[in-house]
Amino acid sequence: xxxxxxxxxxxxxxxxxxKDARDLNRAVSELVRVYQFRDRKSIFYYDVSVTxxxxxxxxxxxxxxxxxxxxxxxxxxxxxxxxxxxSLVRKGYVRRSADPGDARALRLEVTGKGTGLHSKIAxxxxxxxxxxxxxxxxxxxxxxxxxxxxxVQRASERFGGNISGEDEGT
Amino acid sequence: xxxxxxxxxxxxxxxxxxKDARDLNRAVSELVRVYQFRDRKSIFYYDVSVTxxxxxxxxxxxxxxxxxxxxxxxxxxxxxxxxxxxSLVRKGYVRRSADPGDARALRLEVTGKGTGLHSKIAxxxxxxxxxxxxxxxxxxxxxxxxxxxxxVQRASERFGGNISGEDEGT
DNA sequence: TGTTGGTAGTTGGTAGTAGCAACTAATAGT
DNA sequence: ACTATTAGTTGCTACTACCAACTACCAACA
Numbered sequence: 001x002x003x004x005x006x007x008x009x010x011x012x013x014x015x016x017x018x019k020d021a022r023d024l025n026r027a028v029s030e031l032v033r034v035y036q037f038r039d040r041k042s043i044f045y046y047d048v049s050v051t052x053x054x055x056x057x058x059x060x061x062x063x064x065x066x067x068x069x070x071x072x073x074x075x076x077x078x079x080x081x082x083x084x085x086x087s088l089v090r091k092g093y094v095r096r097s098a099d100p101g102d103a104r105a106l107r108l109e110v111t112g113k114g115t116g117l118h119s120k121i122a123x124x125x126x127x128x129x130x131x132x133x134x135x136x137x138x139x140x141x142x143x144x145x146x147x148x149x150x151x152v153q154r155a156s157e158r159f160g161g162n163i164s165g166e167d168e169g170t
Numbered sequence: 171x172x173x174x175x176x177x178x179x180x181x182x183x184x185x186x187x188x189k190d191a192r193d194l195n196r197a198v199s200e201l202v203r204v205y206q207f208r209d210r211k212s213i214f215y216y217d218v219s220v221t222x223x224x225x226x227x228x229x230x231x232x233x234x235x236x237x238x239x240x241x242x243x244x245x246x247x248x249x250x251x252x253x254x255x256x257s258l259v260r261k262g263y264v265r266r267s268a269d270p271g272d273a274r275a276l277r278l279e280v281t282g283k284g285t286g287l288h289s290k291i292a293x294x295x296x297x298x299x300x301x302x303x304x305x306x307x308x309x310x311x312x313x314x315x316x317x318x319x320x321x322v323q324r325a326s327e328r329f330g331g332n333i334s335g336e337d338e339g340t
Numbered sequence: 341t342g343t344t345g346g347t348a349g350t351t352g353g354t355a356g357t358a359g360c361a362a363c364t365a366a367t368a369g370t
Numbered sequence: 371a372c373t374a375t376t377a378g379t380t381g382c383t384a385c386t387a388c389c390a391a392c393t394a395c396c397a398a399c400a
Contacts, residue, residue: 248378
């Protein structure tokens with residue numbers, strides 16, 4: 001990427017910013033739509049719903065955690081998280097035990113079965129993504145991932161991150 | 171995901187692609203989550219749900235359309251689309267009339283009220299996005315939008331685009 | 341010790357999302 | 371006219387997601 005700083009002093013009305021924000025908003029909206037759809041198709045194929053899969057993924061990525069932590073991780077209300085976990089427990093993908101340090105809290109752990117299912121799904125999704133970007137050149141691939149991650153970072157700081165209590169101000 | 175990879179059975183030319191695809195997949199997943207959350211918060215504030223807003227947006231962007239077309243545009247089953255439109259009609263944001271050319275088909279049109287609501291919501295969302303990317307430099311902003319659009323384009327061609335036929339114009 | 345305030349998680353209630361299948365009505369093909 | 375197809379609706383089921391009310395536990399302190 002060329003990194004020029006030429007346009008530093010923006011005019012009073014930043015019409016460029018507005019337009020960029022609008023384009024970005026539209027692009028992200030569409031991405032959300034099409035990816036939700038893809039996820040529904042790919043994941044429902046297996047034994048779990050999209051949200052359930054995200055929950056599984058989150059617990060695997062971050063290790064055993066409490067329910068509130070999971071809810072915050074998924075930007076969900078704890079009641080919703082509770083039900084999602086309920087489904088996963090019923091299906092045998094997650095184990096719900098008492099936290100050793102705090103009898104109120106849960107320790108959510110993915111079972112072996114859960115890990116297995118998740119790797120199968122993840123393999124599928126990554127495979128799909130591979131097909132999608134196979135003929136991007138390497139720089140474009142990396143740049144896309146980097147920019148999206150950056151946007152996620154910002155977005156979660158701005159209007160996510162902290163649903164119930166937890167605050168990790170960097 | 172899998173803790174160790176890049177072992178003997180992975181083709182050499184593939185290993186970078188695999189990693190990129192995995193990163194991209196994760197980034198997109200997170201973007202989807204955080205944006206769904208943002209949308210729920212921002213849009214529910216008004217009188218419509220997220221999907222209802224997308225439907226409104228789609229009809230505004232593409233002009234009056236049939237229900238099947240809308241369903242395809244939103245990657246939804248026609249039954250779901252039918253109910254979403256039902257809500258919008260009930261609330262007075264969309265008008266459902268018979269298609270002049272085909273008495274089976276509907277002509278879905280956004281009412282003035284609908285247009286008004288949509289511009290208010292869109293203004294909010296774009297404003298939010300502006301805050302998010304205001305201190306990106308211009309190149310980064312544009313590059314992000316461009317890369318995401320490109321990804322959407324690909325994705326919708328690959329696993330979305332035409333649920334019921336390619337669009338043949340009006 | 342017992343009360344009180346706060347936190348973790350569950351459950352009830354309501355509304356919306358979403359797909360499949362079965363249905364009606366109109367259209368097109370023969 | 372008869373049939374197959376297409377557009378859209380409705381019944382059904384399950385899940386998502388919120389708020390609010392609830393139980394259970396923890397911590398502090400009087």
